[in-house]
Amino acid sequence: xxxxxxxxxxxxxxxxRPAEVSREDDRLIxxxxxxxxxxxxxxxxxxxxxxxxxxxxxxxxxxxxETTAHDAVDAFLPSTRRTRLARLLHWLESHTAFAAGxxxxxxxxxxxxxxxxxPVAARHLALQVPDAMDRRAGEVSLAAMSKFTQPSGLxxxxxxxxxxxxxxxxxxxxxPPPRVEFRSMGGRFPNAFALPGRIIVVTDELVEVAGSDGxxxxxxxxxxxxxHHRHSLQGVFRGSAALLVVTLVSGDLSALTTFSASIPFVxxxxxxxxxxEEEADDYAAETLRLAxxxxxxxxxxxxxxxxxxxxxxxxxxxxSTHPHTDDRIKRIDRNAPRAPRSR
Amino acid sequence: xxxxxxxxxxxxxxxxxxxxxxxxxxxPGVPPAAVAVExxxxxxxxxxxxxxxxxxxxxxxxxxxxPAPVEIRPTPAAPAPLAPFTFxxxxxxxxxIWIVNTLLTLLTCGVFAAWAKVRKRRYFRGNTEVLGHRFxxxxxxxxxxxxxxxxxxxxxxxxxxxxxxxxxRVGAFLAGAVLLPWIxxxxxxxxxxxxxxxxxxxYFGQPYGSAALLYLGQAVVIAITLGFYYPAWQRNRRQFIxxxxxxxxxxxxxxxxSSPFYLAYLVGGLxxxxxxxxxxLVTVGIVMAQKGRIPGLTQMLPxxxxxxxxxxxxxxxxxxxxxxxVWNRTHLDRHRFVASLRTGAWMRLQLTNLLAMIGSCxxxxxxxxxxxxxxxxxxxxxxxxxxxxxxxxxxxxxxSAVGDTTAEFMGMDFGx
Numbered sequence: 001x002x003x004x005x006x007x008x009x010x011x012x013x014x015x016x017r018p019a020e021v022s023r024e025d026d027r028l029i030x031x032x033x034x035x036x037x038x039x040x041x042x043x044x045x046x047x048x049x050x051x052x053x054x055x056x057x058x059x060x061x062x063x064x065x066e067t068t069a070h071d072a073v074d075a076f077l078p079s080t081r082r083t084r085l086a087r088l089l090h091w092l093e094s095h096t097a098f099a100a101g102x103x104x105x106x107x108x109x110x111x112x113x114x115x116x117x118x119p120v121a122a123r124h125l126a127l128q129v130p131d132a133m134d135r136r137a138g139e140v141s142l143a144a145m146s147k148f149t150q151p152s153g154l155x156x157x158x159x160x161x162x163x164x165x166x167x168x169x170x171x172x173x174x175x176p177p178p179r180v181e182f183r184s185m186g187g188r189f190p191n192a193f194a195l196p197g198r199i200i201v202v203t204d205e206l207v208e209v210a211g212s213d214g215x216x217x218x219x220x221x222x223x224x225x226x227x228h229h230r231h232s233l234q235g236v237f238r239g240s241a242a243l244l245v246v247t248l249v250s251g252d253l254s255a256l257t258t259f260s261a262s263i264p265f266v267x268x269x270x271x272x273x274x275x276x277e278e279e280a281d282d283y284a285a286e287t288l289r290l291a292x293x294x295x296x297x298x299x300x301x302x303x304x305x306x307x308x309x310x311x312x313x314x315x316x317x318x319x320s321t322h323p324h325t326d327d328r329i330k331r332i333d334r335n336a337p338r339a340p341r342s343r
Numbered sequence: 344x345x346x347x348x349x350x351x352x353x354x355x356x357x358x359x360x361x362x363x364x365x366x367x368x369x370x371p372g373v374p375p376a377a378v379a380v381e382x383x384x385x386x387x388x389x390x391x392x393x394x395x396x397x398x399x400x401x402x403x404x405x406x407x408x409x410p411a412p413v414e415i416r417p418t419p420a421a422p423a424p425l426a427p428f429t430f431x432x433x434x435x436x437x438x439x440i441w442i443v444n445t446l447l448t449l450l451t452c453g454v455f456a457a458w459a460k461v462r463k464r465r466y467f468r469g470n471t472e473v474l475g476h477r478f479x480x481x482x483x484x485x486x487x488x489x490x491x492x493x494x495x496x497x498x499x500x501x502x503x504x505x506x507x508x509x510x511x512r513v514g515a516f517l518a519g520a521v522l523l524p525w526i527x528x529x530x531x532x533x534x535x536x537x538x539x540x541x542x543x544x545x546y547f548g549q550p551y552g553s554a555a556l557l558y559l560g561q562a563v564v565i566a567i568t569l570g571f572y573y574p575a576w577q578r579n580r581r582q583f584i585x586x587x588x589x590x591x592x593x594x595x596x597x598x599x600x601s602s603p604f605y606l607a608y609l610v611g612g613l614x615x616x617x618x619x620x621x622x623x624l625v626t627v628g629i630v631m632a633q634k635g636r637i638p639g640l641t642q643m644l645p646x647x648x649x650x651x652x653x654x655x656x657x658x659x660x661x662x663x664x665x666x667x668x669v670w671n672r673t674h675l676d677r678h679r680f681v682a683s684l685r686t687g688a689w690m691r692l693q694l695t696n697l698l699a700m701i702g703s704c705x706x707x708x709x710x711x712x713x714x715x716x717x718x719x720x721x722x723x724x725x726x727x728x729x730x731x732x733x734x735x736x737x738x739x740x741x742x743s744a745v746g747d748t749t750a751e752f753m754g755m756d757f758g759x
Contacts, residue, residue: 053470092443098443099442109449
């Protein structure tokens with residue numbers, strides 16, 4: 001019968017002696033110079049194959065046989081469910097094709113999680129955030145924003161008019177009035193922002209640029225869309241996968257307010273994602289239809305905002321992530337059932 | 344091999360924050376002497392293990408040893424040559440193993456993680472060789488699974504119940520702190536008892552008293568001294584870990600003062616402090632150059648990059664210094680170890696590991712883990728003072744099975 005070259009470790013001393021292992025019927029024979037042991041094969045346990053590390057036969061009396069004759073060992077010992085599973089695992093681990101397949105699968109799984117899972121989780125979580133926490137996040141955002149903006153120069157009467165416009169639009173959608181804040185950007189930056197806490201920030205420059213209340217309503221309706229979908233919170237969660245995971249797992253929202261301070265900066269520098277903008281556009285189109293405002297007003301103000309972008313410092317490229325203005329207008333035309341318009 | 348584990352986080356020592364015994368700090372360390380080499384931090388999770396020393400074959404004239412009543416005739420010895428530790432792991436081979444196990448872990452929602460961990464440890468120990476033999480790892484994966492489930496259960500209970508009754512969290516935290524010494528000892532014992540060399544197992548004692556003193560009492564001292572005690576604590580921790588390990592009936596010993604530890608942390612701290620100053624100057628320069636702009640994250644990036652890199656390098660600098668210090672002061676019975684890990688080479692290696700990991704989205708982790716381990720093994724030698732065959736099974740003199748029975752009671756792995 002075949003023999004396997006091995007080392008015999010008696011389990012009593014740190015000594016190894018060369019030995020030969022063979023099988024006689026149901027017995028495993030371990031023999032070397034001056035010793036010969038026999039063990040029932042069924043009582044011998046063998047370590048699972050893994051890479052090229054040595055195999056160990058654990059003998060019933062506490063001794064061990066160490067060998068690198070992998071195939072011979074596998075052929076020697078009885079096959080059980082456990083050893084078959086171990087062999088399968090080793091087989092998978094030793095084929096490059098499986099490694100390549102596993103790599104591809106892992107990458108796809110990770111990619112899908114990032115691309116599909118993250119936004120879904122962010123939306124779910126943003127809508128779950130309690131109103132009180134949403135308001136606190138809004139306060140933090142607003143405080144951060146007021147550091148680089150100036151108090152508004154608009155008259156109290158004008159502010160009340162705009163607040164009323166926003167409240168009316170919200171009422172059309174069955175929502176409570178948003179909180180409208182007015183700030184001045186030093187003459188450079190006509191725009192509006194939606195912050196957490198149902199806050200819409202309107203810049204003096206926007207009010208100056210807008211040619212009519214209809215145009216203001218269009219912008220307010222768009223921002224109401226962001227408010228309704230809580231895009232600012234969604235953005236925070238999307239921007240910090242770590243925050244998202246921690247919050248999902250632990251339910252602890254306390255870190256959210258810290259991150260909220262970054263919202264105004266992110267909005268200024270990068271704006272919302274295209275997807276959020278389209279969602280807000282759709283919301284605005286429906287709101288404007290209910291309010292009887294012609295979509296031309298929306299197109300007009302979009303064009304003005306785009307025009308004002310030229311000449312701004314790179315950091316203010318807020319509009320750059322917005323869908324191209326023409327596309328947005330076409331999209332709204334296509335999707336929104338609306339009153340006839342002339343153009 | 345070991346290493347001492349992950350390099351103790353420098354920050355703790357620097358910032359004065361009290362490095363509470365974080366699991367991170369503890370775990371790794373498996374004893375240098377004893378087993379376990381855990382690859383450094385940058386390689387997350389690798390715990391490789393290495394093991395330690397034993398030795399045998401001193402090939403040269405091994406007296407024939409007879410079986411039964413083993414008598415050993417020591418070879419009178421000329422000063423033995425240094426016996427190198429060698430790591431035989433192969434990055435491609437380990438990549439195949441790692442990727443398959445990772446995928447299985449995902450597909451089984453984490454249940455397979457216990458099996459994957461055991462395979463990883465077996466791979467690293469089984470490829471670490473000294474004096475002609477490798478280390479073997481015997482842990483039953485289901486014991487790790489039990490530990491994993493327990494930890495997951497406690498975590499969920501802490502989070503969910505704590506949400507409703509915040510007091511439960513305080514109670515759980517206190518309970519965790521009190522249990523920490525026990526958990527540390529059980530984990531060290533588990534991994535020691537499941538590691539063997541030439542058929543002889545490692546052991547870790549049951550020093551609950553000193554563990555409590557170290558992880559609770561001295562942790563308070565660290566807090567009181569604003570972290571200045573941290574290097575001394577690290578020294579005490581190594582002492583605790585090393586000197587409670589045995590290979591069979593042979594004890595590991597560790598004798599070292601605290602000064603080398605303070606020196607290592609001092610240099611590491613200076614590296615981080617220097618980077619913080621340089622980074623600050625760069626940031627101020629950038630902000631001044633674009634004054635009027637709204638400050639944003641982009642202006643902070645150079646600072647974060649400089650500080651982060653310095654922190655990373657300092658961490659590995661300290662690791663290498665302590666690796667040498669710990670192994671060079673470790674004895675196994677009459678035998679000793681010689682470590683010569685070069686700090687510059689080690690920092691370069693870890694930096695390239697980091698870049699490779701980032702660039703490959705973590706796919707090069709097996710490569711990083713294997714080359715770290717190979718480098719560590721290549722920096723360590725065993726210096727036998729005579730034949731190592733005299734080391735025997737624990738309890739063999741009395742013929743009692745106490746040692747082996749103790750090994751059965753090995754607790755569980757808590758993933759430390």
